[in-house]
């Protein structure tokens with residue numbers, strides 16, 4: 001379980017102070033399709049980046065599977081980013097001169113997986129997003145929707161527990177957006193997907209929980225965790241932690 005406890009984020013640039021997040025308390029289920037809505041500048045990207053370890057919070061705590069990240073060092077953050085989280089961006093962020101297959105395989109180079117298995121897993125991830133017959137194309141030869149599906153394949157190839165998607169359909173037409181939403185819905189069956197979107201209709205139709213933000217705060221939450229779910233989540237996290245500590249004493 002991921003828990004945010006009174007998270008704040010202050011940006012200081014050129015003598016100017018921006019309070020991007022003003023005390024966020026949130027818990028996430030291990031299995032959910034969460035949409036985050038809110039006007040431009042309200043802190044959605046900041047929140048997503050903090051959950052994914054791409055950006056550091058100013059105050060508060062992010063608790064990952066029962067462990068406070070206040071004591072995380074650079075290596076802990078690297079491990080978390082590389083093994084537990086997959087990112088999908090509005091602008092796809094694919095490498096243009098590489099094939100689709102290489103783009104997805106590349107996400108596994110840091111994971112210590114051997115070349116043959118990297119290839120097999122990349123093909124499987126691309127098949128899962130319906131691109132099994134496009135392996136040797138280059139991103140420039142594809143439509144926006146196809147490129148975003150490659151980006152999703154790249155995000156899931158490592159089998160992370162969390163997928164974070166920042167306006168993944170922001171550059172797509174309605175029909176293509178629907179395809180991307182179907183895929184995100186599908187992959188949320190066995191992991192947490194947190195998606196930022198500008199589209200309340202898509203959020204309503206596809207996600208299982210909708211969170212509204214305004215001015216760095218949570219304004220509404222359609223399905224917050226019950227007290228029982230929070231207790232169970234913490235118990236499970238504790239058990240997992242104990243198992244891991246026993247498996248690798250250090």
Ligand code: ADP
Pocket residue numbers: 011012013018019020038039040041042043044045046047
């Ligand atoms: P959203 O994704 O909802 O549009 P952001 O999280 O990107 O909002 O931004 C929230 C606020 O923080 C905005 O006022 C934005 O200008 C500011 N901000 C975001 N990133 C930075 C940064 N790296 N440096 C300074 N201010 C930033």
Ligand code: MG
Pocket residue numbers: 044045046
């Ligand atoms: Mg944003």
